[in-house]
Amino acid sequence: MNLDDIYNWILGHNQNYPGKHQESQPRTIASYKPLEAKAQFHIVIKATAEYIKEKMLSGNGVNMKELGAFTMEVNSDYVKPLQHSGFNMTQDLAIQRADRKHVHQIRPCFVPDNSFKYFLARYPGKEEITKPLSQHSIYQKGFGMNFCNAGPIAASCYLGKDVVQSIHNSLIKAIHDLTRLGHNLNIDFGFIKISVINRDLKYKYEQSFISRLNQTEYELKMRQSDLATSQHWTTTYQEKWSKSTLNNLLTRPDPVKVQGNYEKSMALKIILQQKVEIGFKFNINFQFQ
Template sequence: MNLDDVYNWILNHKNNYPGKHQESQPRTLQSYKPLEAKAQFHIVIRATAEYIKEKMLNGNGVNLKEFGAFTMEIISDYVKPLQHSGFKMTEDLDIQRADRKHVHKIRPCFIPDNQFKYFLQRYPGKEEVSKPQSQHSIYQKGFGMNFCNAGPIAASCYLGKDVVQSIHYSLVKAIQDLTRLGHDLHIDFGFIKISVVNKDLKYKYEQSFINRLNQTDYELKMRKSDMATSQHWRATSEEKWSKSTLNNLLTRPNPTQVQENYEKSMALKIMSLDLNTAEQTNYSKNQKVKLPALNK
């Protein structure tokens, strides 16, 4: 079963997966018309995949509640001490980072949640990520972990935040139920493919995505922001949102053109209604119309 089959399973079992995702919900922007229930699943999960991908490319992991964590492991080879590494104080720092770039490698991984592990018989190593000593929370599965925030995803889809949360919850619950029932699942998020065959979980990241992770130095990826500290705190959320890939997921329509098309469609409906309800008469055939004489 792929994602489309999972959507059909959820919509066909309304009693097991109740919520706002079962019906078409209004959009936050009036220019967009409401979508069907299945189309809402497609657009929200696509936006969720873009959200996770963007966070990972910025050096952060994402934990999707009760499903798993999308994170990365930094593998570093042996590094010589400073006095033996030929460190030059006069050399530019970017050049030195490029010299030792081959030392650090990033390996993306997926760690299933404990509730999801309960329904699995086999999955990749229990401790794929070496947890740093500074992280004391049991929910931290890697470096710079964030929970999957439904706010940016809802803003990119022009849907309510509660609708996105309902879709996330029902999708994770359906994946757990289908795994428990012994169904084979093939979940494709675009940049990662997760498969559950005979309750054996395997995943594979796209090679192009791995190459993008390793294009720049990991020290640059782990930074909170590319801007200076003073600029980072002065920047508004609108400026940060404009740089996000989620902002360009759906193009905003021209409101003037949308209003004109709406008025034209309403005028056509009124005209068709008048033609359908008009009574057929023979008044024009029986009545003699006297036309004015033409002046020659």
């Protein structure tokens, strides 16, 4: 069963998966018309995949509650002492960092949640990543972990935040139930493919995504920000949102064209209604005569 089959399963068993995802919900912008229930699943899960992908490329992981954590393992080689590494004080620091890029290697991984592990017979490694000693929380699955925030996803889909949360909860619950019932699942998020065959979980990241992840200088992510402090705090939320891939997921329609089409449709509706009323009037007079 792929994602489309899972959506049909959820919509076909509305008693087991109640919520706002079962019906078409209004959009936050009047220019967008309401979508069908299944179309809402497609657009929300696509936006969720883009959200996780964007967070991972920025050096952070994402933890979806009761599903798992999309994170990365940083494998660092031993660094030679300064007197034996050939460090040149006269050379630019950026050049020195470029020469030592091979020291840090990034391996993306997926760590299933404990509630998901309960229904699995096998999964890759009991402890696939090494948790830093400074992270004492039991919910911390990797470096720079964030919980999956439904706010940006809802804003990119022009849907309510409660609708996105309802879709996430129903999808995760359906994955648990189908795994428990022994169904084979093929969950394709675009940049990662998660398969559950005979309760055996396997995943595979796209090679293009791994290449982009390794091209990001993770060593720079671990130190202070490249931006000055004043520039960091003066950057507005609109500027940060404009650079996000979620903002470009849906193109905003032209309000002038939308209003023009609405006025034309209303004019045609009035004309047709008048013609129907005139024809009905003539038919009644003819019967009386």
